[in-house]
Amino acid sequence: xxxxxxxxxxxxxxxxxxxxxxxxxxxxxxxxxxxxxxxxxxxxxxxxxxxxxxxxxxxxxxxxxxxxxxxxxxxxxxxxxxxxxxxxxxxxxxxxxxxxxxxxxxxxxxxxxxxxxxxxxxxxxxxxxxxxxxxxxxxxxxxxxxxxxxxxxxxxxxxxxxxxxxxxxxxxxxxxxxxxxxxxxxxxxxxxxxxxxxxxxxxxxxxxxxxxxxxxxxxxxxxxxxxxxxxxxxxxxxxxxxxxxxxxxxxxxxxxxxxxxxxxxxxxxxxxxxxxxxxxxxxxxxxxxxxxxxxxxxxxxxxxxxxxxxxxxxxxxxxxxxxxxxxxxxxxxxxxxxxxxxxxxxxxxxxxxxx
Numbered sequence: 001x002x003x004x005x006x007x008x009x010x011x012x013x014x015x016x017x018x019x020x021x022x023x024x025x026x027x028x029x030x031x032x033x034x035x036x037x038x039x040x041x042x043x044x045x046x047x048x049x050x051x052x053x054x055x056x057x058x059x060x061x062x063x064x065x066x067x068x069x070x071x072x073x074x075x076x077x078x079x080x081x082x083x084x085x086x087x088x089x090x091x092x093x094x095x096x097x098x099x100x101x102x103x104x105x106x107x108x109x110x111x112x113x114x115x116x117x118x119x120x121x122x123x124x125x126x127x128x129x130x131x132x133x134x135x136x137x138x139x140x141x142x143x144x145x146x147x148x149x150x151x152x153x154x155x156x157x158x159x160x161x162x163x164x165x166x167x168x169x170x171x172x173x174x175x176x177x178x179x180x181x182x183x184x185x186x187x188x189x190x191x192x193x194x195x196x197x198x199x200x201x202x203x204x205x206x207x208x209x210x211x212x213x214x215x216x217x218x219x220x221x222x223x224x225x226x227x228x229x230x231x232x233x234x235x236x237x238x239x240x241x242x243x244x245x246x247x248x249x250x251x252x253x254x255x256x257x258x259x260x261x262x263x264x265x266x267x268x269x270x271x272x273x274x275x276x277x278x279x280x281x282x283x284x285x286x287x288x289x290x291x292x293x294x295x296x297x298x299x300x301x302x303x304x305x306x307x308x309x310x311x312x313x314x315x316x317x318x319x320x321x322x323x324x325x326x327x328x329x330x331x332x333x334x335x336x337x338x339x340x341x342x343x344x345x346x347x348x349x350x351x352x353x354x355x
Contacts, residue, residue: 001037035059065099065149065160066090076168077137080207080261085132087147087162093125095151101130105143115141136207142169174264175200175210175238180256180271183241187276193245198256198268200238208261210238215255250275281306281317289348299352307344317345 015024
């Protein structure tokens, strides 16, 4: 372009003379100019200068990077999920080191920040991959995403732009009620221990666990001396078991309620629990156990026995004695001893000095 060149960091000139010919080579490195005009001028001794023809040099622009982005499927995602979007760029090997890949959300440039991480790796000599990672999605991550690639090492290189992939982030839906059931085999009598099981499910691949609370007749239950609650989460299923001990209420309504994260609450069906009424006590016998004869003023003992088909826990059979329709009690003249063994009760009445 009319400027005299010399050996420098960017230009190298080597001239050789052979016979009546001279050849000069100019080597240019790292030029950023797209079009340049070159010319050489020659003299011999005190001769006049001779100019060469003009050589106009045009750089070939690097090919536009080939670029693709993976679509997010399905585009509807839930708060707290983690996803990756990848962008693959293919260019010539010698331009790979000068490649820049930029991500955009709704037209705004993204950078590593908050729950968004950007990484880049060379897969091979010509392919570079950039990954956009979302940890714990939030509602503001909703948008249209694309990536742009450009070879920065070459002036005015063309940008490559990917297609757009869309993300729609929504709140976690309320859990789905699956079942509430009795897992203890009937019959169950008053004061027995029994277990109810309640199950809910939610969408897959979310971090918050299913929370399940138990209610009896509308009152929230907690782990206590009479109730034990164990809740487990496996995959997208939450299961809670309520074990009740020593309940004396004949009929109780049980219900469980569930949430996931900030979701709305889901209420289960109501399970109405009815204890099995104890079988009617069966009279076995009443008899005199004192050998005959028994005379006036003698002491004698009567024995009365009942049984039931079920051993009622912590509940003993009560046997009362009557004489001529009058209820008897332990007194100076009467002694009553009742024992319960398994499903049987035996009561002995000892009468002293009866006239």
